[in-house]
Amino acid sequence: MRHGYMYNGAFELNFAGLRPGTMTYKTTDGEERPLPSWPEKVNGVRVGYMEKSGKKFYAVRVQYDEHDIVLENPVALDPLRHMNNRRFSPQPIEVTDDEASALIDDIIRDNPDKQPELAMLINKINQTRRAARPKTAS
Secondary structure, eight states: OOEEEEEEEEHHHHGGGOOTTOOEEEOTTSOEEEOOOOOTTOOSOEEEEEEETTTEEEEEEEEETTEEEEEEEEEEOOHHHHHTTOOOOSSOEEEOHHHHHHHHHHHHHHOGGGHHHHHHHHHHHHHHHHHHSOOOOO
């Protein structure tokens, strides 16, 4: 399973209005832009992140399948822990299970009120993984 992180705009301009299903963000010029489509190979957790002034990046949204969870407490993205020391990019950043898992752990820790929704998202991922496993003859 491939996971990804995608830029969702400047924090100060967009976070207050972020809702599940949001498909656009405001630029620093005041324009409204559509969020890019996710690459087909990103079939796992999709994390939207925003940039705060000072080049600090925060996970603000977690999506998988029909789940779209906006975080009450954004989580600072640590390039070493959450991205295997890769740089931020205008293109979606693909990450492995280990990197996405570390971020999900931090999101759960910092967003206790979202734990039931996050648990359902994780459960759905696990169901998808189990269904994709090759069947063994008994």
